[in-house]
Amino acid sequence: MQTTMRSNRRFRFAGRLCLRAIALAAVALFWLKPASAAAIELKVIDSADAPWTSIGRVNFAGFKSTAMCTGTLIAPDLVLTAAHCLYNRSTGRPLPVDDLLFIAGVRRDEYSARLVPACAITAQGFEPAPKPKLRDLHKDVALIVLKEPSTLPPVPVLAPEEAAILTKETRFQSAGYRRSRRFLPTVVPACRVLGTTEETWVTDCASEAGASGGPLLVETPNGLRVAGIMSARIDDIRSAIVPFHAWQELLANPRCPAQSALEAPALRSSLDADD
Missing domain, CATH: 2.40.10.10 (Trypsin-like serine proteases)
Structure with missing residues (x-):
C-alpha cells in the first residue's frame, strides 16, 4: 500500500x-x-544463540487483561524497553510491578530465563498520553531493574x-x-x-x-x-x-528508589496493557 x-x-x-x-x-x-x-x-x-537468549518478552498479567512488549537485557540486572509499555493505555496509570515479568529468549514453548522485576524507571519527563506528540517520543524509554542479576550474556x-x-x-x-x-x-x-x-x-x-x-x-x-x-x-x-x-541520563544511575515509585516523578513500577 x-x-x-x-x-x-x-x-x-x-x-x-x-x-x-x-x-x-x-x-x-x-x-x-x-x-x-x-x-x-x-x-x-x-x-538459542546470543543475542537471542537475552532479547525477550515484557509480559503483564493482570486481573482483567494481559499484555506484552519486547525488551533487551543490557546488563545482568537491567532490561531496556519502551516507557509506554509500562502504562495502561486506557487509563494512563501504571500497572503493578508484581504483575510484570521479563521472559528472556522466548522460543516456542521454551525460554532462557524468567526474570522478576524489582522496579521500573522511565526517562525524566516521560508522561503517558493517549496521543503523545512527536516531540516527546525521545523520552519513550525505560529500564526494568531486576530483583536478581541474570547469568545470561547482556547485549x-x-x-x-x-x-x-x-x-x-x-x-x-x-x-x-x-x-x-x-x-x-x-x-x-x-x-x-x-x-x-x-x-x-x-x-x-x-x-x-x-x-x-x-x-x-x-x-x-x-x-x-x-x-x-x-x-x-x-x-x-x-x-x-x-x-x-x-538514554544516557537514564543509564547513569539505574536504581530502585527508596520511596514508592508512584511518589517519584521520573520513576514508575508498572507495565502497559497490550502495547
Whole structure:
C-alpha cells in the first residue's frame, strides 16, 4: 500500500493511534527514500544463540487483561524497553510491578530465563498520553531493574564514543516479538535511519504491536550493540526509534528508589496493557 508523508500523518505505538503528524518541514531531514512495503524483508529467528537468549518478552498479567512488549537485557540486572509499555493505555496509570515479568529468549514453548522485576524507571519527563506528540517520543524509554542479576550474556548499548561508526549507509537489525508471532522473535535485517526529527530517528524498520521496546541492533568492531529502541509504528513501512543518546541520563544511575515509585516523578513500577 502506497503511503505519503502529510502534515496530518498519525503514528501508532506499534499498532495503535498515538501521535500527531510529522510536519512537512521534517521531510527535508530524510536522507533516503523508504523501501516499498512489498520489498521489506522480515526474518524469523529460531535460535538459542546470543543475542537471542537475552532479547525477550515484557509480559503483564493482570486481573482483567494481559499484555506484552519486547525488551533487551543490557546488563545482568537491567532490561531496556519502551516507557509506554509500562502504562495502561486506557487509563494512563501504571500497572503493578508484581504483575510484570521479563521472559528472556522466548522460543516456542521454551525460554532462557524468567526474570522478576524489582522496579521500573522511565526517562525524566516521560508522561503517558493517549496521543503523545512527536516531540516527546525521545523520552519513550525505560529500564526494568531486576530483583536478581541474570547469568545470561547482556547485549550492550552503543556507547557515545562508538557513534562515529554510524553513517547514512549503516544498516540495522530491528528485533521484536510481534503480536502476529508471539513465540519467536522476528527481525527486519537491514533497515535504515531515514532521518532525524524532534530528536527521534525515523526509520524504514517496519513494526507492529508487541515489537514496541525491541532493540535496534548495529554491528560494531566490538560486536552487536543496541543503538535504539522501537517506540512507534508510523505506517506499513516507517517507524520511530528512540536513539541511544537519549538514554544516557537514564543509564547513569539505574536504581530502585527508596520511596514508592508512584511518589517519584521520573520513576514508575508498572507495565502497559497490550502495547
